[in-house]
Amino acid sequence: MYNLEILEKGCEELGITLNDTQKHQFIRFYEYLIEKNKVMNLTGITEFDEVLVKHFLDSLCCVKAVDMSQVKTVMDIGTGAGFPGVPLKITFPEVEACLLDSLNKRVKFLEETFELLGLNGISAIHGRAEEYAKNKSYREKYDLCVSRAVSGLATLSEYCLPYVKVGGVFVSYKSGSVKEEAEAAEKAIKILGGKIRDIRYFDLPGSEISRSLVIIEKVKNTPGKYPRKAGTPLREPLA
């Protein structure tokens, strides 16, 4: 038997109430993540309570930055084993979610996870952020784009901002002080049609683990030449 108290209390702090279906989905997600982690590299965090805080509650903390009642579509770039995308989808089932990663094994794991959890209105894409952003079905189609632990902010903005609608938001999950990184990326963000609205620093619910969120508004369309071809945003971040 699993004790979900940490998740429930953390959610309470975030203003979220989970129903029994959602609690069950979080447990099944944990079980499948651990089962598959034995045969592929999905996560270094495996202890139940730690997963609740460092993966599940961490993923949900963007509610501190965004009013989820206004979000109908979310894109998660470099989702890996589904963070933050899967916890967000479980918690806000009405949101249409798309999770993208360049590693096919992880995408297959995600598709199996959606089936197992009975999640609808969610898809996983195998591909590079730079390439799918050129596709009309994905470009500037999302109210919210999230990304955790993928790249530096200038590179990441070139991956993510092209997916966000004008008026939407890109939330970058970071840790520690991001002031310098944010200042260094400011010009790139402007070129890509974004503007830093805020940077939030806080501890994850029920823990002393710190998290920083950089909240970037999409104020203008991203010029068609961005993102540049795959690999360039990482090798030569806009400055």
Ligand SMILES: C[S@@+](CC[C@H](N)C(=O)[O-])C[C@H]1O[C@@H](n2cnc3c(N)ncnc32)[C@H](O)[C@@H]1O
């Ligand atoms: C360190 S993992 C983080 C995974 C997840 N977001 C998390 O926080 O647990 C980084 C992921 O980003 C993916 N990734 C890196 N660059 C990418 C790109 N250009 N396009 C798509 N996925 C990318 C990798 O395949 C990897 O799964």
